[in-house]
Amino acid sequence: MKAGDLLPRTICDIPMLLFRDKDGHATAIKDACSHRLAPLSAGVYQDGEVMCRYHGLRFGKGGKCVHNPHGQITDALSVRSWATVERHDLIWLWMGDIKAADDSLIPDLSFIDRTPAHGKFTGYLPTKANFELCTDNILDLTHTDYLHPDTLGGGGLTRAKEKVKVEGNIVTVRWENPNEVAPPALDRELDRPGSLANTFTEVVWYPPAVMKLCVHVEPVDPLNGSPVESVTMHIMTPEGAMKTHYFVLSTRNFRTDDPGYNEALGKFVNNIFATEDKPMLEAQQARMGTGDLWACNPALLPIDNAAVRARRILAHMIEKENNGEAA
Amino acid sequence: MKAGDLLPRTICDIPMLLFRDKDGHATAIKDACSHRLAPLSAGVYQDGEVMCRYHGLRFGKGGKCVHNPHGQITDALSVRSWATVERHDLIWLWMGDIKAADDSLIPDLSFIDRTPAHGKFTGYLPTKANFELCTDNILDLTHTDYLHPDTLGGGGLTRAKEKVKVEGNIVTVRWENPNEVAPPALDRELDRPGSLANTFTEVVWYPPAVMKLCVHVEPVDPLNGSPVESVTMHIMTPEGAMKTHYFVLSTRNFRTDDPGYNEALGKFVNNIFATEDKPMLEAQQARMGTGDLWACNPALLPIDNAAVRARRILAHMIEKENNGEAA
Amino acid sequence: MKAGDLLPRTICDIPMLLFRDKDGHATAIKDACSHRLAPLSAGVYQDGEVMCRYHGLRFGKGGKCVHNPHGQITDALSVRSWATVERHDLIWLWMGDIKAADDSLIPDLSFIDRTPAHGKFTGYLPTKANFELCTDNILDLTHTDYLHPDTLGGGGLTRAKEKVKVEGNIVTVRWENPNEVAPPALDRELDRPGSLANTFTEVVWYPPAVMKLCVHVEPVDPLNGSPVESVTMHIMTPEGAMKTHYFVLSTRNFRTDDPGYNEALGKFVNNIFATEDKPMLEAQQARMGTGDLWACNPALLPIDNAAVRARRILAHMIEKENNGEAA
Numbered sequence: 001m002k003a004g005d006l007l008p009r010t011i012c013d014i015p016m017l018l019f020r021d022k023d024g025h026a027t028a029i030k031d032a033c034s035h036r037l038a039p040l041s042a043g044v045y046q047d048g049e050v051m052c053r054y055h056g057l058r059f060g061k062g063g064k065c066v067h068n069p070h071g072q073i074t075d076a077l078s079v080r081s082w083a084t085v086e087r088h089d090l091i092w093l094w095m096g097d098i099k100a101a102d103d104s105l106i107p108d109l110s111f112i113d114r115t116p117a118h119g120k121f122t123g124y125l126p127t128k129a130n131f132e133l134c135t136d137n138i139l140d141l142t143h144t145d146y147l148h149p150d151t152l153g154g155g156g157l158t159r160a161k162e163k164v165k166v167e168g169n170i171v172t173v174r175w176e177n178p179n180e181v182a183p184p185a186l187d188r189e190l191d192r193p194g195s196l197a198n199t200f201t202e203v204v205w206y207p208p209a210v211m212k213l214c215v216h217v218e219p220v221d222p223l224n225g226s227p228v229e230s231v232t233m234h235i236m237t238p239e240g241a242m243k244t245h246y247f248v249l250s251t252r253n254f255r256t257d258d259p260g261y262n263e264a265l266g267k268f269v270n271n272i273f274a275t276e277d278k279p280m281l282e283a284q285q286a287r288m289g290t291g292d293l294w295a296c297n298p299a300l301l302p303i304d305n306a307a308v309r310a311r312r313i314l315a316h317m318i319e320k321e322n323n324g325e326a327a
Numbered sequence: 328m329k330a331g332d333l334l335p336r337t338i339c340d341i342p343m344l345l346f347r348d349k350d351g352h353a354t355a356i357k358d359a360c361s362h363r364l365a366p367l368s369a370g371v372y373q374d375g376e377v378m379c380r381y382h383g384l385r386f387g388k389g390g391k392c393v394h395n396p397h398g399q400i401t402d403a404l405s406v407r408s409w410a411t412v413e414r415h416d417l418i419w420l421w422m423g424d425i426k427a428a429d430d431s432l433i434p435d436l437s438f439i440d441r442t443p444a445h446g447k448f449t450g451y452l453p454t455k456a457n458f459e460l461c462t463d464n465i466l467d468l469t470h471t472d473y474l475h476p477d478t479l480g481g482g483g484l485t486r487a488k489e490k491v492k493v494e495g496n497i498v499t500v501r502w503e504n505p506n507e508v509a510p511p512a513l514d515r516e517l518d519r520p521g522s523l524a525n526t527f528t529e530v531v532w533y534p535p536a537v538m539k540l541c542v543h544v545e546p547v548d549p550l551n552g553s554p555v556e557s558v559t560m561h562i563m564t565p566e567g568a569m570k571t572h573y574f575v576l577s578t579r580n581f582r583t584d585d586p587g588y589n590e591a592l593g594k595f596v597n598n599i600f601a602t603e604d605k606p607m608l609e610a611q612q613a614r615m616g617t618g619d620l621w622a623c624n625p626a627l628l629p630i631d632n633a634a635v636r637a638r639r640i641l642a643h644m645i646e647k648e649n650n651g652e653a654a
Numbered sequence: 655m656k657a658g659d660l661l662p663r664t665i666c667d668i669p670m671l672l673f674r675d676k677d678g679h680a681t682a683i684k685d686a687c688s689h690r691l692a693p694l695s696a697g698v699y700q701d702g703e704v705m706c707r708y709h710g711l712r713f714g715k716g717g718k719c720v721h722n723p724h725g726q727i728t729d730a731l732s733v734r735s736w737a738t739v740e741r742h743d744l745i746w747l748w749m750g751d752i753k754a755a756d757d758s759l760i761p762d763l764s765f766i767d768r769t770p771a772h773g774k775f776t777g778y779l780p781t782k783a784n785f786e787l788c789t790d791n792i793l794d795l796t797h798t799d800y801l802h803p804d805t806l807g808g809g810g811l812t813r814a815k816e817k818v819k820v821e822g823n824i825v826t827v828r829w830e831n832p833n834e835v836a837p838p839a840l841d842r843e844l845d846r847p848g849s850l851a852n853t854f855t856e857v858v859w860y861p862p863a864v865m866k867l868c869v870h871v872e873p874v875d876p877l878n879g880s881p882v883e884s885v886t887m888h889i890m891t892p893e894g895a896m897k898t899h900y901f902v903l904s905t906r907n908f909r910t911d912d913p914g915y916n917e918a919l920g921k922f923v924n925n926i927f928a929t930e931d932k933p934m935l936e937a938q939q940a941r942m943g944t945g946d947l948w949a950c951n952p953a954l955l956p957i958d959n960a961a962v963r964a965r966r967i968l969a970h971m972i973e974k975e976n977n978g979e980a981a
Contacts, residue, residue, distance in 0.1 A: 015614065034626040036463075037614040038607060054607055055630065056473040056485070068628070069485050070469065076626040136690075142724065146710040158710070158723050280692060280708055287669065287691040299688040299730040301722070303709065342941065361953040363790075364941040365934060381934055382957065383800040383812070395955070396812050397796065403953040 001026065001091070006050060008041035012095060013240045016082070017041045021061040022048030026091045028082040029063040035077070088112040089122075089249060090235075107206040111231050111251055119256025121266030123248035127278050129285035131209050131236040131244040132293070132314075136307040137277060138203055138211050138234050139173055147276050154183050157201060164306045169313050171205040173306035182217040189254050190217065191225025205310045207317055209236035229253045242285055248273065328353065328418070333377060335368035339422060340567045343409070344368045348388040349375030353418045355409040356390040362404070415439040416449075416576060417562075434533040438558050438578055446583025448593030450575035454605050456612035458536050458563040458571040459620070459641075463634040464604060465530055465538050465561050466500055474603050481510050484528060491632045496640050498532040500633035509544040516581050517544065518552025532637045534644055536563035556580045569612055575600065655680065655745070660704060662695035666749060667894045670736070671695045675715040676702030680745045682736040683717040689731070742766040743776075743903060744889075761860040765885050765905055773910025775920030777902035781932050783939035785863050785890040785898040786947070786968075790961040791931060792857055792865050792888050793827055801930050808837050811855060818959045823967050825859040827960035836871040843908050844871065845879025859964045861971055863890035883907045896939055902927065 001007050007018040008031050017031035017040050031041050038054035045051075049060045051067075057077065058067035065077035083094040083101035088109040094101035112120065127134060137143060142162075144153030160175035177199040187193050197217045204212045211234040218227040232250040239245055250269060255261050288296050293311075300308065328334050334345040335358050344358035344367050358368050365381035372378075376387045378394075385394035390408035392400050410421040410428035415436040421428035439447065454461060464470060469489075471480030487502035504526040514520050524544045531539045538561040545554040559577040566572055577596060582588050615623050620638075627635065655661050661672040662685050671685035671694050685695050692708035703714045705721075711731065712721035719731035737748040737755035742763040748755035766774065781788060791797060796816075798807030814829035831853040841847050851871045858866045865888040872881040886904040893899055904923060909915050942950050947965075954962065 032614045035628060036620075036625050036631075037611050037623055039610045039614060042607070042610060051473075053473055054470055054611075055467075055628070056469075069472075070628045070630045074626075140709075142710075143708055145723075146705075146707055280696070283693045283696060284691050284708075287686045287693060293690075296691055298690050299728075301689060301709070301724045303724045304690075359941045362955060363947075363952050363958075364938050364950055366937045366941060369934070369937060378800075380800055381797055381938075382794075382955070383796075396799075397955045397957045401953075 004045050006041050006043065006045050008039070009245070010239050011093065011245070012238050015039070016093075017050070018084075018091065019045060019050060020048065025061070026084045026086055027061050027063075028084050028091075028093055029059060030080040032079070033057060033059075034065065034079050040079070088233075089120075090247075107210050107212070109210075109212065109233055111212075112233065112249060115251035116256045118259045118262045119253075120249060120251040121262055121269075123246075123250075123266065123270040123273060125246040125248070125270075125273055125278055126239070127244045127246045127281055128242060129244060129281040130242055130292075131238040132311060133281050133284060134234075134236040134244050134246055135205070135209050135211070135310060136293075136304070137281060138213060139171070139205060139306040139310055140303045141173075141175065141201060141203065141213075142303050143280075147280060148272055151272055152183070152185065156180065156183060156199070160201075162303060162305065164309060166309055166313075169207050169317065171306055171310045171313065172202060173205075174200060174202040176200045179220060183215075186215060186217045186228050186230070189228045190219060192219070195224040196220045197224075203306070205306070207310075207314050209238075211235070227253075242290065246273070246278075331372050333368050333370065333372050335366065336572070337566050338420065338572070339565050342366070343420075344377065345411075345418065346372060346377060347375065352388070353411045353413055354388050354390075355411050355418075355420055356386060357407040359406070360384060361392065361406050367406070415560075416447075417574075434537050434539070436537075436539065436560055438539075439560065439576060442578035443583045445586045445589045446580075447576060447578040448589055448596075450573075450577075450593065450597040450600060452573040452575070452597075452600055452605055453566070454571045454573045454608055455569060456571060456608040457569055457619075458565040459638060460608050460611060461561075461563040461571050461573055462532070462536050462538070462637060463620075463631070464608060465540060466498070466532060466633040466637055467630045468500075468502065468528060468530065468540075469630050470607075474607060475599055478599055479510070479512065483507065483510060483526070487528075489630065489632065491636060493636055493640075496534050496644065498633055498637045498640065499529060500532075501527060501529040503527045506547060510542075513542060513544045513555050513557070516555045517546060519546070522551040523547045524551075530633070532633070534637075534641050536565075538562070554580075569617065573600070573605075658699050660695050660697065660699050662693065663899070664893050665747065665899070666892050669693070670747075671704065672738075672745065673699060673704060674702065679715070680738045680740055681715050681717075682738050682745075682747055683713060684734040686733070687711060688719065688733050694733070742887075743774075744901075761864050761866070763864075763866065763887055765866075766887065766903060769905035770910045772913045772916045773907075774903060774905040775916055775923075777900075777904075777920065777924040777927060779900040779902070779924075779927055779932055780893070781898045781900045781935055782896060783898060783935040784896055784946075785892040786965060787935050787938060788888075788890040788898050788900055789859070789863050789865070789964060790947075790958070791935060792867060793825070793859060793960040793964055794957045795827075795829065795855060795857065795867075796957050797934075801934060802926055805926055806837070806839065810834065810837060810853070814855075816957060816959065818963060820963055820967075823861050823971065825960055825964045825967065826856060827859075828854060828856045830854045833874055837869075840869060840871045840882050840884070843882045844873060846873070849878040850874045851878075857960070859960070861964075861968050863892075865889070881907075896944065900927070900932075 001018060003020045009016050015031040016028050018026060018028050021027050031039050033040055033052040035055060035057055038052055040050050040052055043050045043053045049058050049066055051058045056069045057065055059079060060066045063079040063081035065073050068077060083098045085092045085103045087106055089112050092106055142157045145155050145158045156177045157175045160177050163174045165172045179196050181187055181194060182197045182199050197219050199217045202214045213232045216229045219225055230252040235247040237245040328345060330347045336343050342358040343355050345353060345355050348354050358366050360367055360379040362382060362384055365379055367377050367379055370377045370380045376385050376393055378385045383396045384392055386406060387393045390406040392404035410425045412419045412430045414433055416439050419433055469484045472482050472485045483504045484502045487504050490501045492499045506523050508514055508521060509524045509526050524546050526544045529541045540559045543556045546552055557579040562574040564572040655672060657674045663670050669685040670682050672680060672682050675681050685693050687694055687706040689709060689711055692706055694704050694706055697707045698705045703712050703720055705712045710723045711719055713733060714720045717733040717735035719727050737752045739746045739757045741760055743766050746760055796811045799809050799812045810831045811829045814831050817828045819826045833850050835841055835848060836851045836853050851873050853871045856868045867886045870883045873879055884906040889901040891899040
């Protein structure tokens with residue numbers, strides 16, 4: 001989001017407007033004028049403020065009304081705002097009470113900061129499926145063997161069998177493939193493609209829906225070169241009960257100074273998500289209708305272990321919050 | 328509507344068909360055959376009657392079944408009709424009991440009749456917003472300063488502050504701009520453009536949603552020419568709770584014999600309504616969802632005064648009608 | 655449906671998948687994987703089985719899970735299936751308990767089997783209308799005189815007046831036109847077009863929505879040639895409450911060995927259904943909203959006799975079934 005941009009985005013069914021205030025800080029306010037609900041995103045950006053296009057009211061940082069051409073400025077003219085922090089190339093929103101916002105709850109994604117500009121790419125995929133279906137998709141990566149058999153998968157994860165670990169509210173799922181040729185996308189980046197390697201794939205899930213996916217390939221014989229690794233963040237932000245903003249930010253430890261390669265890789269990977277994952281998630285949601293997963297009586301398998309753990313933790317946190325307890 | 332036309336139009340969620348009977352009078356009947364609800368607007372017009380395309384029943388004036396190829400004509404075969412009057416270039420419908428229809432309630436819009444053919448133009452804009460939002464838009468013309476800053480507005484109405492007058496069930500709102508250069512659209516029609524003028528802008532609202540909008544510009548120095556004036560009717564006919572047929576008929580006292588100018592002006596003005604007002608009204612409605620304005624807790628301003636008065640009068644009339652009292 | 659096809663079809667709001675098993679038999683299973691509801695129709699057909707594209711489970715005949723790459727095969731992994739029989743060029747489904755399936759309830763449509771390949775054509779029309787509206791359309795063929803006046807109709811059926819006969823759960827409606835020139839489509843197939851003929855048109859309805867429509871034209875003078883006849887099956891399979899799969903299979907006793915004529919005739923007839931019947935049925939449904947026909951208070955006519963009988967029989971059968979009695 002550049003200075004001067006008016007970025008509308010609906011989150012948890014609330015239409016929001018994001019823009020940068022005079023100091024360049026990201027501000028998130030309700031995308032509906034306090035006067036008559038005209039969308040402020042259809043307004044005019046002026047020097048860190050936004051003017052409603054309908055009757056000229058102007059709003060600044062924190063949603064405060066800063067100009068009313070038709071009378072006094074009162075508190076009632078302000079619009080709701082949400083706490084924001086910029087960290088790890090992302091704007092983080094606190095959906096609850098602005099005073100309770102606690103940025104220490106943001107997971108450490110500093111691998112993003114440490115990666116040079118041409119060693120990472122982003123993706124954004126609006127998906128007509130519940131955010132937890134999208135999370136499940138990452139927490140069970142055996143799907144890559146069937147949904148992306150010729151690109152991201154190849155049978156390795158199905159063979160490996162997952163190991164799941166829960167620490168506090170964090171779920172880790174890991175697949176180990178020792179002494180095998182690595183999956184093609186990473187094998188070809190080794191000094192000697194085709195040589196045996198020890199590979200692990202690991203997803204760490206942080207509530208509510210932030211995931212760090214690491215694929216690490218280390219040649220068995222150190223003479224065959226140093227390890228290659230990609231670490232990708234997947235974030236599922238609910239737009240509504242059946243719609244998700246799916247954000248991707250992928251880093252790697254190789255070829256990090258080649259803008260052309262970086263762009264081509266980003267296109268390749270985002271195209272897989274857009275043409276294979278997204279249609280599958282949306283078709284799954286369509287079959288489920290408006291009910292949740294449990295209402296559909298799914299026949300769960302061992303591969304669902306991590307996803308089920310994450311769902312339970314989140315359900316528990318929501319229950320506690322609804323009961324007024326600290327999560 | 329020409330003789331022979333079958334004009335379907337949904338009003339207050341009722342699908343209606345309008346056509347001219349043998350004598351040329353406008354008839355409004357339900358657009359659904361009494362037999363099996365086939366739309367009569369998909370039928371065939373024949374000499375002041377309409378034949379259902381499904382099984383050949385024919386209906387005339389007042390919805391009476393005039394031909395049944397399959398048996399007797401009975402009263403049950405007639406379809407509902409509504410009282411109509413043609414006046415001021417418009418067809419007026421009485422939505423209630425046909426016997427209670429009272430054409431003395433039609434406001435005097437005889438300025439339309441007095442205007443020569445090339446001194447007036449019409450507009451029709453189906454709008455996905457509640458009819459009262461559309462009415463509010465006309466009763467608070469300060470919006471022209473922000474939504475149409477370079478054409479219809481320019482800041483004058485915001486400066487003027489409105490004066491609101493209520494007489495019986497009629498609301499008048501007026502803005503006065505003495506001793507100023509008139510808004511560009513009318514200033515350029517004066518004998519000496521750019522000269523000082525006394526301008527007033529006045530909207531008279533008649534329930535349920537008929538408005539007469541007059542802009543009158545009189546040069547301060549009579550030597551600078553005679554007054555120019557435009558008078559425009561705005562009618563908001565509900566199609567349903569969230570859809571409005573927005574009708575416009577605009578007259579003026581200058582260049583009333585130039586068909587080319589008239590057509591160009593009509594296109595220009597209708598384009599403003601279609602590309603600026605309509606999207607704003609629809610976006611506002613989308614933000615409001617299916618609830619009414621009050622449920623959205625708007626922070627009203629002095630500029631809403633006339634609109635709120637009109638809403639209250641109408642709510643009161645509806646309440647009285649629902650209680651069986653004369654409005 | 656060829657071997658290897660995966661044919662998705664929603665019936666009574668249930669998404670189904672049809673395919674041929676190893677022996678070539680048609681199998682109908684739920685089009686949602688037991689594991690996570692991914693549509694199996696987006697899967698991969700392999701040798702009489704279908705593999706889910708999401709996590710690789712495979713399903714065969716009767717919905718049985720035959721392969722699970724992630725663990726044991728359990729009964730819970732099977733998906734629901736429905737009884738099927740292939741007869742008269744059609745796949746028949748039993749929507750209820752698979753053990754209660756009774757193929758003796760399939761009406762005798764052996765005229766289809768007796769017709770050579772180039773003496774019959776098929777049609778399929780997804781229609782946004784309740785299946786009983788579609789049935790009504792065939793049980794009252796006087797509509798052809800108004801909806802298809804220049805092709806299938808011409809006034810004969812309106813003149814003839816229908817005779818309705820009910821035997822058990824079967825309704826027959828018949829129109830007789832003795833000593834008249836036959837309708838153009840069949841008249842031109844006589845040895846001497848334009849000669850007088852005795853024509854009858856008969857529809858036999860079998861519950862729930864199978865119809866056999868016969869038009870039989872016999873020259874009054876046997877010297878003018880032998881009778882020509884077309885027999886057409888119409889089946890209305892509900893996709894949902896307001897959507898119907900409309901299937902047509904039409905046979906005739908003339909020009910049964912001319913593939914070009916057969917194809918042209920099929921296109922001609924299907925085009926009439928698609929451009930005249932379907933829009934009328936959908937417009938009728940749109941006027942009715944989500945309510946049933948009776949809620950709309952239709953003014954029924956003698957021509958509705960057969961349709962009303964069929965509706966009553968079906969309502970009675972459904973009531974009995976809901977009460978646990980044999981239909």
